[in-house]
Amino acid sequence: MNFTLKIWRQRDAKSQGAFETYKVTDISADTSFLEMMDILNNNLIHEGKEPVAFDHDCREGICGMCSMHINGHAHGPSQAVTTCQMYMRKFKDGSTITIEPWRSAAFPVIRDLVVDRAAYDKILQAGGFISVRTNSVPDGNAIPIPKADADESMDAAACVGCGACAATCKNGSAMLFVAARVSSLAKLPQGKVEGARRAKAMVAKMDELGFGNCTNTGACQAQCPKSISIAHIARLNREFLAAKLKD
Amino acid sequence: MSCFLTNSSVGKKVVMSVTGCFLVLFILFHMSMNITMLFDWASYNAICRFLGANWYALAATVILAAGVAVHFLYAFILTIDNYRARGKQRYQVTVKEKGVAWSSKNMLVLGIIVILGLGLHLVHFWSKMQLVELMGGHASIVDGVAGVQATNGAAIMMITFSKWYNVVLYIVWFAALWFHLTHGVWSMFQSVGFANDTWYPRLKCLANIVSTLIFIGFAVVAVYCFMTSDALLIEEMIAAENLIH
Numbered sequence: 001m002n003f004t005l006k007i008w009r010q011r012d013a014k015s016q017g018a019f020e021t022y023k024v025t026d027i028s029a030d031t032s033f034l035e036m037m038d039i040l041n042n043n044l045i046h047e048g049k050e051p052v053a054f055d056h057d058c059r060e061g062i063c064g065m066c067s068m069h070i071n072g073h074a075h076g077p078s079q080a081v082t083t084c085q086m087y088m089r090k091f092k093d094g095s096t097i098t099i100e101p102w103r104s105a106a107f108p109v110i111r112d113l114v115v116d117r118a119a120y121d122k123i124l125q126a127g128g129f130i131s132v133r134t135n136s137v138p139d140g141n142a143i144p145i146p147k148a149d150a151d152e153s154m155d156a157a158a159c160v161g162c163g164a165c166a167a168t169c170k171n172g173s174a175m176l177f178v179a180a181r182v183s184s185l186a187k188l189p190q191g192k193v194e195g196a197r198r199a200k201a202m203v204a205k206m207d208e209l210g211f212g213n214c215t216n217t218g219a220c221q222a223q224c225p226k227s228i229s230i231a232h233i234a235r236l237n238r239e240f241l242a243a244k245l246k247d
Numbered sequence: 248m249s250c251f252l253t254n255s256s257v258g259k260k261v262v263m264s265v266t267g268c269f270l271v272l273f274i275l276f277h278m279s280m281n282i283t284m285l286f287d288w289a290s291y292n293a294i295c296r297f298l299g300a301n302w303y304a305l306a307a308t309v310i311l312a313a314g315v316a317v318h319f320l321y322a323f324i325l326t327i328d329n330y331r332a333r334g335k336q337r338y339q340v341t342v343k344e345k346g347v348a349w350s351s352k353n354m355l356v357l358g359i360i361v362i363l364g365l366g367l368h369l370v371h372f373w374s375k376m377q378l379v380e381l382m383g384g385h386a387s388i389v390d391g392v393a394g395v396q397a398t399n400g401a402a403i404m405m406i407t408f409s410k411w412y413n414v415v416l417y418i419v420w421f422a423a424l425w426f427h428l429t430h431g432v433w434s435m436f437q438s439v440g441f442a443n444d445t446w447y448p449r450l451k452c453l454a455n456i457v458s459t460l461i462f463i464g465f466a467v468v469a470v471y472c473f474m475t476s477d478a479l480l481i482e483e484m485i486a487a488e489n490l491i492h
Contacts, residue, residue, distance in 0.1 A: 006339075017336075019339070069338060069340075071340055071342070072338065072340040072341045072342035073342055079345075098339060098340045100338055100339060100340070103333070103334055103336055103337060103338050104332065104333065104334055105331060105332050105333060105334035105335075106332065107334075109336075168344070170329070170333065170352055171328075171329035171332060171333065172329065172332030172333045172334065173256070173329070173332065175256075203255055203256065203257055204255065206256070207254075207255055207256050210331065210332055211256075211332055212256075212328055212329035212331075212332030212333065213256040213259060213260060213325045213328055213329055213332075214256070214257075214260065214438075215260075215325070215329070215351065215352075215354065215434070216351060216430070216433075216434040216437045216438065217344075217347050217348075217351040217352055218344075218346055218347050218348075218351070219344040219347045219352075221346075222344035222345045222346055222347060223344060229444055230437070231442065231443040231444045231447070233437070234437050234440050234441070234442040234443060235440065235443075236257070236440075237257055237260075237261075237437070237438060237439060237440035238439075238440030238441075239440075240251075240255075240257045240440075241257070241261065241439065241440060244251045244255075244258070
């Protein structure tokens with residue numbers, strides 16, 4: 001397969017970026033998107049040009065490192081997968097593929113397609129944890145948890161923190177990410193204890209870092225590689241309001 | 248004043264939700280009142296007399312105006328926040344995401360159309376009714392017809408909607424409101440946390456029912472007035488109202 005790639009190139013956070021056009025030829029349909037990028041970079045290095053910088057790590061859809069806004073979709077046109085798990089057979093032979101970095105004020109571009117997602121880490125540091133004693137592992141069945149609660153918590157915990165939600169949202173809102181973190185802990189007895197403090201601290205940090213306000217469009221859940229539901233946002237709203245009203 | 252309703256993103260959305268809910272309830276009340284017109288214009292005018300420049304109607308008007316003002320002001324505050332959060336550099340290629348309603352991404356634009364329509368509506372009706380009474384008057388000239396009493400809502404409606412362009416303008420206004428409410432009505436439940444995957448289809452169905460009901464309820468009355476309006480009927484309405492005063 002052959003493709004024309006329109007890729008955003010930007011030297012660093014301060015400099016002005018622009019689109020550059022490249023051609024890749026003879027790509028197997030079973031090449032993953034990131035492997036195709038590797039082939040492009042290999043070619044660029046051989047031509048003595050600067051390779052395209054992009055984020056990646058595990059390449060099995062669990063680390064949340066890969067990003068890329070491909071043809072208008074966060075993580076590309078495949079449903080419910082990260083960029084690394086998308087294959088070139090998903091694209092039409094000979095087509096032009098436009099690749100952009102996440103666009104959100106809270107995720108500044110570091111270089112080319114790499115953005116700084118430290119804002120999500122800062123939100124997590126504000127309250128996305130539980131304070132437990134870290135001695136010997138307790139018996140897994142010591143605290144009975146209803147199956148439905150465990151399932152809902154696990155669905156929320158599937159969030160890899162990639163930033164696709166804020167990158168997709170027309171308001172640059174991080175609500176789906178924050179909601180997933182709050183929800184995964186709020187549904188379990190260990191997390192419930194600090195629920196009120198967590199919801200308040202994480203929302204406050206999210207607002208402070210300049211993320212926008214949720215207007216319930218649902219674009220985030222449509223583009224989320226882990227298909228996280230906006231029902232978790234409703235839970236976050238509940239948790240936050242209950243905590244504030246108790247104050 | 249530092250309070251979560253003014254300084255947090257979730258709190259600000261709660262304000263939008265609560266004021267929006269209040270406005271929807273008012274619109275449902277207004278629509279029910281208008282429906283009276285289809286059956287008996289004299290009863291409609293009885294309601295208008297009840298809602299003149301007395302203390303309870305004025306108090307309700309002030310609360311209502313405050314509701315509109317807060318909803319409108321917060322819409323701008325939220326939109327400015329969101330515009331900043333989006334960043335200066337925009338995507339070159341964008342798509343319509345699956346399951347995302349057009350109205351949900353255009354609430355401000357729809358809201359602006361609604362408020363412009365509201366301005367026109369206030370000029371057409373409120374300025375001829377409650378405002379006239381507030382200024383100490385009893386009657387005014389409506390579209391060339393003299394001596395129309397401030398409590399004669401039926402005649403004012405008949406005169407206004409005898410013009411086809413007013414009917415068209417109002418229908419455009421109701422259509423914008425329909426779009427606004429198909430998103431707004433379910434969204435206000437989400438913003439206060441009353442929603443989950445089981446309830447989304449139900450809430451969205453409720454939103455469609457409420458907004459469609461409101462559209463039909465208002466549009467039917469405007470069209471009915473356009474169809475039945477004639478000079479004799481308007482004269483009869485004015486004479487009947489004069490007898491009461």
